[in-house]
Amino acid sequence: MxxxxxxxxxxxxxxxxxxxxxxxxxxxxxxxxxxxxxxxxxxxxxNSVSSIPERRSFTELVASYRKSQRFKRLAPRTVKDYEKILSWVLEKLGPLPADKLQRKDVIRARDTNSETVRFANYIVQVLRVLMEHAIDEGWRDDNPAKGVSLLQSTRAPREAWPAEMLVKFRKAAPDRALLVFELCVGTGQRIGDVLRMRWDDIEGDGVNVRQGKTGARLWVPFTPQLRAVLDKTPRLGLTICAWGSAGKVTSYRSAAGLVMDVRKKIGAEAYDLHGLRYTAAAELAAMGCSDELIMAVTGHKTRAMVAKYAGPARQKARAKQVQIEREQNTPRT
Known part of the structure; x- marks a missing residue:
């Protein structure tokens, strides 16, 4: 027509x-x-009297987003994660018009990278943020990434370390591996935050923490096991996990390697460093601590995350209590 x-x-x-x-x-x-x-x-x-060319490519959008308050407010850990996706956006979409992105394009980008579920989901999440920024800038009126579902991982869910594995690790671990281990399970913090802990962060019988991912500021008391290990740890540098005569900062790769050596030795390959954060929450839940108390230690922002970390241990503790009460109230014949 x-x-x-x-x-x-x-x-x-x-x-x-x-x-x-x-x-x-x-x-x-x-x-x-x-x-x-x-x-x-x-x-x-x-005749171009009132026509003003506009730059609406993804390259320009990313540059604009990086200058925005929305980006500047992100925690350092989040910036690091976002930058991986922003680099992907520049490589794959750079010269393309950002105001022409459609929902089908977001889904295609997600599914093309589905072999790595976390990365694929981050593409959706970061594109969603970029499109919100495009709306703020007047480049478009809608967000095609909003409502696009995330992929479900087929990997088995991470679990807290069983009590027997904690005992085995403590018996088998050399000093540096034990220090990393006790800092993780004792404070309930992410490994990146643990490796940044400094001796001057210690206040009283605890340590001040600023979480890299959330920006939350916490003071976390030491467990007896952690205090005992710290008392025997020489101060080699500014950070607690520093090593060598020069007091070098321990990298994530090095810390993971130290712990992995012990995990292999005791048959704990199924339980990783981040699982120790689960372990801390699980131990607190098993003691009957409320969500608020667990959040005060781990720094979680939502009850949903506490439920994810502490839910299994809390269910097990409650089930045991029910069985005890059940036995006590069973009539004797």
Whole structure:
């Protein structure tokens, strides 16, 4: 069917007329087609009197986002995670128009990277944020990444370390591995935060922590096991886990390697460093601590995350209590 409007002129919802052409700013036309006023407006646009080229590529969008308060408010750990996806966006989508992204494109990007579920889901999440920024900047009116579902991981859920594995690790671990282990399970913090802990962060019988992922500030008391290990640990550098005569900072790779050596030795390959954070929450839950008390130690922001970490241990503790009460109330024959 032949269009009844000149080239690049479209009527939007509500009957409003706009001149829309890739590489040019979308412009409102106030006169109706067929009138002298319309001819004048249209001629001015075609002659570039009022046409202002716009940059709407993903390259420009990422650059704009990095300068925004939305980006500057992110915690350092989140910035690190986001930058991996922003680099992917620049490589794969850089010169393409950000205002033309559609929902199907977001789904295609997710599914193309589905072999790595976490990365695929992060693509959706970061594109969602970028599109919100595009709306803020007036580049578009909708967010095509909003509502796109995340992939479900087929990997077995992470579990807390069983009590017997904790005992075996403590017996088998050399000093440096034991220090990393006790800091993780004793404070309930992520390994990145543990490795950044400094001797001058210690206050009284606890340690001050600023979480890299959330920015939360906490003071976490030491467990007896952690205090005993710290008392025997020489101060080799600024950080508690420093090593060597120069007091070098222990890297994540090095810490993971130290712990893995012991895990292999005791048959605990199924339980990793982050599982020790689960372990701390599970131990507190088994003691009957409330969500608020567990959050005060681990720094979790939501009850949902506490339930994820502490739920199994809490269910087990409650089940045991029910069985005890059941036995006590069973009539004797």
């Amino acid at each position: 032949k269009r009844d409007l000149p080239a690049y002129v479209y009527r939007r919802k509500g009957g409003l007329l706009y001149y829309e052409r890739r590489g040019s700013k979308s412009q409102r036309i106030y006169s109706e087609p067929g009138t002298p006023e319309f001819a004048i407006e249209y001629a001015k646009i075609l």
